[in-house]
Amino acid sequence: DYTKKVDELKSKIKSFPDFPKEGILFWDIFSALSDGHTCKLLQSLLVETIRNKYPDVEAVVGLESRGFLFSFSVAAELGIACLPIRKKGKLPGEVLSYKYDLEYGSDILEIQKDSIRPGLKCLIIDDLIATGGSIAAAAKLLRTCKANVIGTLVIIELTGLNGRRNIPEAIHVHSLITYD
Ligand code: PRP
Numbered sequence: 001d002y003t004k005k006v007d008e009l010k011s012k013i014k015s016f017p018d019f020p021k022e023g024i025l026f027w028d029i030f031s032a033l034s035d036g037h038t039c040k041l042l043q044s045l046l047v048e049t050i051r052n053k054y055p056d057v058e059a060v061v062g063l064e065s066r067g068f069l070f071s072f073s074v075a076a077e078l079g080i081a082c083l084p085i086r087k088k089g090k091l092p093g094e095v096l097s098y099k100y101d102l103e104y105g106s107d108i109l110e111i112q113k114d115s116i117r118p119g120l121k122c123l124i125i126d127d128l129i130a131t132g133g134s135i136a137a138a139a140k141l142l143r144t145c146k147a148n149v150i151g152t153l154v155i156i157e158l159t160g161l162n163g164r165r166n167i168p169e170a171i172h173v174h175s176l177i178t179y180d
């Protein structure tokens with residue numbers, strides 16, 4: 001039943017060659033959301049996965065911007081906190097930052113300090129793992145806040161890029177769908 005639902009979801013996700021630049025195959029999660037039945041299917045898969053794999057989670061942490069869609073939808077259903085990690089300069093109040101390297105240059109992620117208490121059991125949510133850089137940086141930011149990162153949940157994992165290699169080993173990674 002679970003596998004059948006995952007297969008159905010997978011059949012709804014379209015890919016676009018050479019987007020946003022030549023040589024990149026872009027997996028577009030929004031293509032699955034243009035149909036209400038698939039929205040419901042995806043939501044039930046995410047919630048079921050969290051109930052099974054991460055039953056103790058206290059907060060889901062969504063990564064800007066596509067991660068926000070799914071962090072809020074599952075938080076609302078499970079009745080747990082939904083916390084954002086955003087690019088520098090977007091969150092008001094006191095923030096904690098983490099700077100990380102990209103292929104060219106670097107970027108800074110931020111989280112609101114008041115939203116985290118030591119030991120808070122957090123699950124990082126995003127639509128996709130490519131190089132793993134975003135998830136790794138988010139996990140490191142949460143660790144500097146002394147949060148307890150219990151894992152990561154993504155819809156799509158591009159296994160050919162071996163993003164898991166960049167994510168701290170102690171952090172459990174669960175993906176619904178993989179592509180080579
Ligand atoms: C995409 C995707 C993930 C990230 C994965 O986000 O939504 O967040 O890249 O890549 P990585 O594993 O190599 O870090 P993007 O930066 O395109 O921004 P968006 O979510 O705002 O569209």
Ligand code: MG
Nearest residue numbers: 064065066067
């Ligand atoms: Mg993103």
